[in-house]
Amino acid sequence: MASLEGKMAGTPISGGISTKLQRIAELAREAPERAFLSLAHHIDIELLREAYRRTRKNGAPGIDGQTAEQYEANLEENLQSLLDRFKSGRYQAPPVRRVYIPKGDGSKTRPIGIPTFEDKVLQRAVAMVLTAVYEQDFLDCSYGFRPERSAHQALNELWHEVMKMGGGWVYEVDIQNFFEELDHGHLRSFLDRRVRDGVLRRMIDKWLKAGVMEEGRQSYPESGTPQGGVISPLLANVYLHEVLDTWFEKEVRPRLKGRACLIRYADDVVMAFELEQDAACVVEVLAKRLARFGLSLHPEKSRLVRFLRPPRGAQSSRQERLGTFDLLGFTHYWGKARNGSWALKRKTSKDRMRRSLKRVREWCREHRHYPRPWQHEQLSLKLRGYYNYYGISGNFEALKKFQQRLAAIWWRWLNRRSQRKSVTWERFWDYIKRNPLPRPVIAHPAIP
Numbered sequence: 001m002a003s004l005e006g007k008m009a010g011t012p013i014s015g016g017i018s019t020k021l022q023r024i025a026e027l028a029r030e031a032p033e034r035a036f037l038s039l040a041h042h043i044d045i046e047l048l049r050e051a052y053r054r055t056r057k058n059g060a061p062g063i064d065g066q067t068a069e070q071y072e073a074n075l076e077e078n079l080q081s082l083l084d085r086f087k088s089g090r091y092q093a094p095p096v097r098r099v100y101i102p103k104g105d106g107s108k109t110r111p112i113g114i115p116t117f118e119d120k121v122l123q124r125a126v127a128m129v130l131t132a133v134y135e136q137d138f139l140d141c142s143y144g145f146r147p148e149r150s151a152h153q154a155l156n157e158l159w160h161e162v163m164k165m166g167g168g169w170v171y172e173v174d175i176q177n178f179f180e181e182l183d184h185g186h187l188r189s190f191l192d193r194r195v196r197d198g199v200l201r202r203m204i205d206k207w208l209k210a211g212v213m214e215e216g217r218q219s220y221p222e223s224g225t226p227q228g229g230v231i232s233p234l235l236a237n238v239y240l241h242e243v244l245d246t247w248f249e250k251e252v253r254p255r256l257k258g259r260a261c262l263i264r265y266a267d268d269v270v271m272a273f274e275l276e277q278d279a280a281c282v283v284e285v286l287a288k289r290l291a292r293f294g295l296s297l298h299p300e301k302s303r304l305v306r307f308l309r310p311p312r313g314a315q316s317s318r319q320e321r322l323g324t325f326d327l328l329g330f331t332h333y334w335g336k337a338r339n340g341s342w343a344l345k346r347k348t349s350k351d352r353m354r355r356s357l358k359r360v361r362e363w364c365r366e367h368r369h370y371p372r373p374w375q376h377e378q379l380s381l382k383l384r385g386y387y388n389y390y391g392i393s394g395n396f397e398a399l400k401k402f403q404q405r406l407a408a409i410w411w412r413w414l415n416r417r418s419q420r421k422s423v424t425w426e427r428f429w430d431y432i433k434r435n436p437l438p439r440p441v442i443a444h445p446a447i448p
Contacts, residue, residue: 043126059117098114154328159346181294187208240266309334309342360406
């Protein structure tokens with residue numbers, strides 16, 4: 001039996017906390033139908049210290065303006081006060097501060113919420129306890145915001161499944177405004193099946209009802225998870241575990257005639273089918289299934305893609321005819337492997353490439369007057385971060401293209417530091433030769 005430390009996010013935690021959470025996990029695993037009536041007592045000062053340690057310290061402050069550094073100045077007193085208010089029910093969940101960030105190509109924005117720092121700490125503590133329970137229930141098909149699971153694992157599993165099928169039909173599922181439309185009533189009924197501790201449930205209800213503060217006005221959305229909250233991804237996983245994952249595994253797959261799989265990373269979902277008739281049946285019923293729980297499919301972004309492996313001897317995959325699909329920032333297509341056979345390939349999607357370059361352009365514009373060595377250092381860090389995510393086998397050319405375009409964008413903005421063109425391409429290239437930008441790296445090598 002794997003230890004809980006291996007399943008919990010973050011670095012190893014103290015023995016007392018680990019033992020407590022391990023015991024919760026064991027009870028949940030031994031009794032899959034059990035509803036826990038008493039969990040809040042596991043949240044003590046030691047667990048809050050660990051929750052504080054795991055909470056991001058450089059995030060923007062919430063509506064109270066308090067930073068992590070200010071909270072840390074009287075850490076023990078603040079944590080004890082937080083624990084007392086939580087245990088007694090006096091803790092009032094503050095509204096989140098709403099801000100808007102660019103979405104997609106930047107032509108649209110999407111709202112995000114910023115909780116107070118103290119609220120993040122308490123949400124983290126509650127999430128740690130609930131994770132010990134729900135990690136025993138969640139299925140292998142879900143990867144988002146789970147301990148020791150990643151986007152690259154989701155991509156690898158999809159690769160294996162599609163290769164086993166030899167291609168087929170892929171359904172890109174886009175749940176419209178999922179985090180805003182999640183129904184509170186259904187969420188509570190799902191939580192009832194496993195967690196009935198009164199203190200925890202009242203706390204979750206407070207977060208669901210906390211509201212949003214925007215330009216001095218407070219509103220109270222009737223649906224959705226706490227925006228930007230640490231608890232939000234876990235609640236979303238509980239919701240989609242019931243609505244999609246268990247439904248697909250227990251009700252859908254047994255009725256299909258061919259192979260099929262579902263891969264989910266938070267609300268990013270792809271279903272792959274060996275047979276077209278199986279795909280057509282699921283497409284027909286999925287919208288009804290989601291509607292039953294207050295959700296809907298995006299009419300344009302949800303689509304069924306014909307994704308058959310090209311026949312042996314074919315010189316071209318004819319992508320325009322066979323189709324491609326996207327998942328987690330990568331476009332999937334059929335390409336030739338080194339041995340000449342057809343294999344599932346992945347490359348950075350055009351949309352993600354554009355968005356990343358747009359962010360680089362904005363950064364260079366804002367920092368063009370900073371010293372060039374400092375800019376070089378920061379852009380190098382950005383490149384390494386980009387390679388760390390997009391550096392998968394077969395994607396080297398896209399990494400190289402990104403590096404080249406980043407260099408060109410940087411050169412253009414260095415020339416805009418004054419009205420006179422101060423840096424010729426030759427001078428800039430000579431500087432790059434002496435101070436090279438990080439070369440593309442395949443951080444995630446070939447799948448065995």
